[in-house]
Amino acid sequence: MEYADQAPHVGASTLFLVTPRVPYRWLPLTEDFAGYSCLFDDAFLLPARSGVVLAELPIFQPGAYPVWEVAEADCVAIEAIFQKMAHELGSGYAYKHDLLRTYLWELIHLVQKLQPAPAPLATHSAAERVAAQFTELLEQQFPRHSPQPPLRLRTATDYAHQLAVHVNHLNRVLKETTGHTTTALISRRLTQEAKLLLKQTAWSISEIADSLGFADVAHFCTFFKRHAAQTPGDFRRLAVFGL
Incomplete structure (x- = not known):
């Protein structure tokens, strides 16, 4: 599966x-x-x-x-x-x-x-609450069902504005609670979704780039190669056709 x-x-x-x-x-x-x-x-x-x-x-x-x-x-x-x-x-x-x-x-x-999880704490720190709100906001944008409209939130600044916090504060909170920066978490989720769309849809690479909020195909290809170590086309050929 x-x-x-x-x-x-x-x-x-x-x-x-x-x-x-x-x-x-x-x-x-x-x-x-x-x-x-x-x-x-x-x-x-x-x-x-x-x-x-x-x-x-x-x-x-x-x-x-x-x-x-x-x-x-x-x-x-x-x-x-x-x-x-x-x-x-x-x-x-x-x-x-x-x-x-x-x-x-x-x-x-x-x-x-x-697989029991630790019992939730009676209270949560402000940092934990902001981190949880960020994660929920990030996940609400996925999965993508159509190339249009594109993602509403794409950058650390977008998320900070939506959460009504300063972007530096959001970055510090996420680094403290997850060990990763805001941009790294967004990029990881975008890469995950891009892989799914390349494997499981017939959308063109241009449509996938649009859906994920990239300005153009070139920016998407550069982003994907940086995070997946191969181009979108190469990833799709290997994942779908085994070539």
Whole structure:
């Protein structure tokens, strides 16, 4: 499978979670495979009574790794949940969707427990809040679904203005919390998206450059070669055709 700019191998007893925020593509290596899938949208999963919001869980955060190798005991538990969901989906029970919602939350929490994240702190520093807001703002611009309109935010100054902070302050905060400058983080995300568009769309290089907010193809090619160590055309030929 391909997920963002990664290509993790999915073997037996593997769980795979994706969100619409990150493009993915399933590439089966054999026809001899079986499993379960469950597709749902935000409207189906209302906030839990506890106040948990799906998008705030660590397993659905930008950068979270989507593939889990599942131990046999956990695999049995996960399969049982899917079987209950499949059975209920075909039933005539009037409140089956409430029950399905409960099963789905059970599945999500089971997965969350497989790789528990540190408990969130009761308070966050101002720097952490700004860094989190920057990351959210950056991810909101992706994935790209059309060459037009181009990216609204492209530079460190654009993000600083949107966050109502000085560009030097934003850079200092991100360097402190992530170890990278604002420009480096933006460039890394742009490179990731450019690779995806080159691999998974038929857009011309000019259209990709426009979509990502570059002034012209030459600037995009220079940027891509600097960060990917090859031209966009060479990357596409190798990724798509193996040439």
